Amino acid sequence: MDNELFLQEFNEAISRDSEEIKKDKYMCNDQFYNYIMGVVTDICKEMSYEEVQSGKQLPVIHIDEMFDLALDFFKSVDVELYNKANAIVNGEYPNTKTYIYDFHKDDPEHTTHYGIMYEDGKARVFLPLGKKISETERNRIIQEHGEDYYTIDDLYSTVHEVSHLFDIDPEKYTKSPSKTRDVLAETTPHIFENLLSEYLLKKGIFNEDVIKEKSASISNLLTTHANVFRIRAIFIELKRRKGEITDEDIQSMMKNDMLGEDEFFNIINLIAHSDVSMAENKRYAFAAKYAPLIIQKSKEFPDKKLLQKYLYECSQNVSVADILSVFDIGFKDDDGFKDDGDLDK
Ligand SMILES: [Zn+2]
Numbered sequence: 001m002d003n004e005l006f007l008q009e010f011n012e013a014i015s016r017d018s019e020e021i022k023k024d025k026y027m028c029n030d031q032f033y034n035y036i037m038g039v040v041t042d043i044c045k046e047m048s049y050e051e052v053q054s055g056k057q058l059p060v061i062h063i064d065e066m067f068d069l070a071l072d073f074f075k076s077v078d079v080e081l082y083n084k085a086n087a088i089v090n091g092e093y094p095n096t097k098t099y100i101y102d103f104h105k106d107d108p109e110h111t112t113h114y115g116i117m118y119e120d121g122k123a124r125v126f127l128p129l130g131k132k133i134s135e136t137e138r139n140r141i142i143q144e145h146g147e148d149y150y151t152i153d154d155l156y157s158t159v160h161e162v163s164h165l166f167d168i169d170p171e172k173y174t175k176s177p178s179k180t181r182d183v184l185a186e187t188t189p190h191i192f193e194n195l196l197s198e199y200l201l202k203k204g205i206f207n208e209d210v211i212k213e214k215s216a217s218i219s220n221l222l223t224t225h226a227n228v229f230r231i232r233a234i235f236i237e238l239k240r241r242k243g244e245i246t247d248e249d250i251q252s253m254m255k256n257d258m259l260g261e262d263e264f265f266n267i268i269n270l271i272a273h274s275d276v277s278m279a280e281n282k283r284y285a286f287a288a289k290y291a292p293l294i295i296q297k298s299k300e301f302p303d304k305k306l307l308q309k310y311l312y313e314c315s316q317n318v319s320v321a322d323i324l325s326v327f328d329i330g331f332k333d334d335d336g337f338k339d340d341g342d343l344d345k
Helices: 004-024 030-046 063-077 079-089 136-143 152-163 179-184 187-203 210-241 247-256 263-271 280-301 306-315 320-325
Strands: 059-061 096-102 114-117 121-129 147-150
Touching: 004 210, 004 247, 004 263, 004 280, 030 210, 030 280, 059 063, 059 152, 063 147, 063 152, 063 187, 079 152, 096 210, 121 152, 136 147, 147 152, 152 187, 152 247, 152 320, 179 263, 179 280, 179 306, 179 320, 187 210, 187 280, 187 306, 210 247, 210 263, 210 280, 280 306, 306 320
Parallel strands: 096 121
Antiparallel strands: 059 147, 114 121
16 A cells, blocks of 8 residues: 555545534534544444445345335334325326436436435435346346345435434435434434344244344444544544644544544545545434334334324424433533524524
């Protein structure tokens, strides 16, 4: 590896991160930024990487069966959510356009996007099926099973993307998210990913190990986001003090860090070449911590319909502290860095 080139890239990346923090309308507040850093660091301490066997072939499923399964899953949670999901998948959801396409075959202008885009009070949902597998793997599936077959990854992605619309009112949404959205946007889909795993295990459609591996790899991804945020923040601070980060700096950080050497280097590499913002890292990190707690409390009090209440309050931009207090999750959201009410315009 060309060490000098890498150091240059790493320094440039950290400078970009530093600029992002200054421009981010929430994180530019030192008090909020330090608080978030504290929460994410705690999350990193609590989470550990789970062992996942790489290169395993995923179970394959016919596209119709996949959507039926996704919808049946939503029905098992709540009939209203099922109605919403049904409308989203069939392109009948208000103010929303849904694009479902083969990532490797169709090449509309939207293939680069994965997820939801909001503009002028309208939402566009992108579901590029097969995006998580390689072209070679996609061709193998087509040859062995047929064009209409996808993998269990696409079932999870469908549930993830569709549920993004459960806690939002597209008409009220603008490009610049409210603080509630800024903090909790990835928590909702992660709640539904977890519930999907439970549903699939109960149904026994796929092998138990497959579901457990899928859950573990999602969890690992979130843990990575948490660590990327934390280590970016550490190096931003160091770069502000020192001007330039050296190889020795990275080595000494690595020695003192809670991560093992391999994991630390993996994170450093991700940071040098990342196109994911720190704001996004933070949302995924929070999802790892909050989603399981929200599910747990919702099950403890089934009559209170806490999950439905949570989704509704998110869509109304109720403060994060108020939403989470119901689930016994503390979130400091006092006047020092509260929404001023105008930020969402
Ligand atoms: Zn998402």
